[in-house]
Amino acid sequence: MPDSVKRVKIARSFGSASNSYDISARLQRYSGKHLMPWLPKLKSQQDDFRVIDLGSGTGFFSDILASQYPTVIGVDLSKQMLNFAAENRSNKLNWLAADAYKLPFQDNSIDLIYSNLMIQWCDPLEPVLAEVMRILKPGGYFIFATLTDGTLFELKTAWQAVDNDQHVIDFKREQTLTNLCNFDGKDFSSLLIEHQTQDIVLEYDSVLHLAKELKGLGANQVPNKRGKGLAGKDKWQKMTSSYQKFVESDGVYPATYCVYSGVVVKNARPL
């Protein structure tokens, strides 16, 4: 499937979840708030400081950014997400439908790009990081959280007992991300100056509860899945019984999320 078609599907999936997203977003809230202490403090005379919330979703964090910075633009692939954000967030904010692979901003024009749990949807990731670095000013910051390999390993393992289709998206390894963030190229260099990893285990009442949360977020799209539509009843039952090996003694169904967060600075070398 061409990458452009995959992105249309991702946008559609998130778009259809715009009304249910906020009540399902417990992981997203946690990881996004975790990035806040890294946000740079504005000095006086920085009225032209421009911030992008990349993959802004319902705009929860765009709103928080707008309380600290004069110009904040929420950018998302999904028009439905942007419509929800425009109706529900501060009218100080600006919204723009755009793809992280082709950002409609000039070179060296943005001071800060914040991005919470978006870049794991970008495969390949290299062109998105190059685009982020192109539009950042020298010395500008990219502050992000994403998910790494090991995320949803319980669900992935449970499906492996059923078939060899892909049911969970591929997440990058931590070292791969670190290497991508530390880049020394012809046009720019970038340096990962802070990073943290944390495994967060969320608790569910059942596998259905987990599946409903992923659907409520719009995060149930798996572009490389070969089989179309929902799994049949037999496959679903086989998968849920395979998940039982992870169930804790108190009946809780765990799901692990490996969160990688970081701060990347664009070099001060003139382009």
Ligand SMILES: C[S@@+](CC[C@H](N)C(=O)[O-])C[C@H]1O[C@@H](n2cnc3c(N)ncnc32)[C@H](O)[C@@H]1O
């Ligand atoms: C998990 S949501 C995170 C939303 C928000 N950042 C938050 O913390 O709640 C991921 C968002 O990224 C957007 N997205 C996915 N791929 C994108 C791309 N290539 N360009 C721009 N936005 C994208 C989706 O439409 C979705 O709104």
